[in-house]
Amino acid sequence: DYKLEKAEEDRAKLQPEEFRKKYKINFSDLPISYNTIFGLEKRKFIKMTEIQRCTIPHILAGRDVLAASKTGSGKTLSYLVPLVERLYVQKWNPLDGLGAIIILPTRELATQVFEVFNSFTQNHDLSVGLIIGGKNVKYEKEHMKGMNVLICTPGRLLQHMDETPDFDCTNLQMLVIDEADLILDLGFKEHLNAILLNLPKSRQTILFSATLSKSIHELSKLSLKNAEHIFLHEVR
Ligand code: ADP
Ligand code: MG
Numbered sequence: 001d002y003k004l005e006k007a008e009e010d011r012a013k014l015q016p017e018e019f020r021k022k023y024k025i026n027f028s029d030l031p032i033s034y035n036t037i038f039g040l041e042k043r044k045f046i047k048m049t050e051i052q053r054c055t056i057p058h059i060l061a062g063r064d065v066l067a068a069s070k071t072g073s074g075k076t077l078s079y080l081v082p083l084v085e086r087l088y089v090q091k092w093n094p095l096d097g098l099g100a101i102i103i104l105p106t107r108e109l110a111t112q113v114f115e116v117f118n119s120f121t122q123n124h125d126l127s128v129g130l131i132i133g134g135k136n137v138k139y140e141k142e143h144m145k146g147m148n149v150l151i152c153t154p155g156r157l158l159q160h161m162d163e164t165p166d167f168d169c170t171n172l173q174m175l176v177i178d179e180a181d182l183i184l185d186l187g188f189k190e191h192l193n194a195i196l197l198n199l200p201k202s203r204q205t206i207l208f209s210a211t212l213s214k215s216i217h218e219l220s221k222l223s224l225k226n227a228e229h230i231f232l233h234e235v236r
Contacts, residue, residue, distance in 0.1 A: 007023060024057065025053070027045060028046075030081075036085055036123075050069070052074050064206065064226060066207045068208070071210050076116050084117075094148065100150075100174040101149075101199075103175075117149070117151065127146050128150075144164050154192060169200065174203060175203050175205045177192070182210075
């Protein structure tokens with residue numbers, strides 16, 4: 001297509017450094033803070049993967065995004081980087097309360113994302129909570145007030161919405177639903193609907209999935225507004 005041809009033309013014409021900047025190939029080509037870039041570099045995350053190149057600029061621009069790419073393509077940083085950056089730009093602090101919620105289908109996946117989050121955000125001042133079943137719910141309730149980012153499973157998040165007096169999402173900036181196909185496969189559709197009813201409408205919403213289906217599109221209609229659609233590879 002035209003864009004690809006233009007890029008190939010530019011690759012031949014421009015200095016490698018100029019080309020890299022124009023086509024935003026590295027994380028450091030993005031308009032993001034050094035706090036984030038240095039955190040990523042420490043983990044040896046230098047070049048973006050394709051899904052990261054295609055989605056991060058849209059998410060940074062504040063748009064809703066529905067994105068699908070296969071497992072292992074790098075979806076986690078596709079949303080974590082702009083999420084951290086959005087709160088950083090807004091000078092988010094503990095008094096601002098809950099700024100972002102990330103929903104994953106299982107405890108294991110939520111724990112992995114929690115670890116990725118902590119691995120590159122040491123230069124940032126955000127408090128992040130892992131909210132999954134099987135952990136001490138009383139402890140979570142007592143510490144809910146100071147949390148800026150929650151990484152959670154649908155059931156446990158709903159439990160806090162119902163039971164925790166300190167759960168306050170009125171300032172919420174961003175909602176991420178990751179591994180959305182698996183969330184629906186595991187039967188959490190009603191949980192998601194109930195969660196969406198509890199969240200402020202003014203938020204930015206990001207939906208990531210490894211596969212596409214009618215139910216993913218339904219969920220996207222229910223949760224996203226004027227979304228960018230980014231589908232890579234041979235997604236079903
Ligand atoms: P997905 O959610 O699409 O299945 P992940 O976000 O779990 O993919 O990433 C898959 C693997 O790729 C992880 O081991 C992660 O550390 C690695 N990875 C992600 N982004 C990059 C990158 N930009 N550079 C190098 N490795 C990366
Ligand atoms: Mg993933």
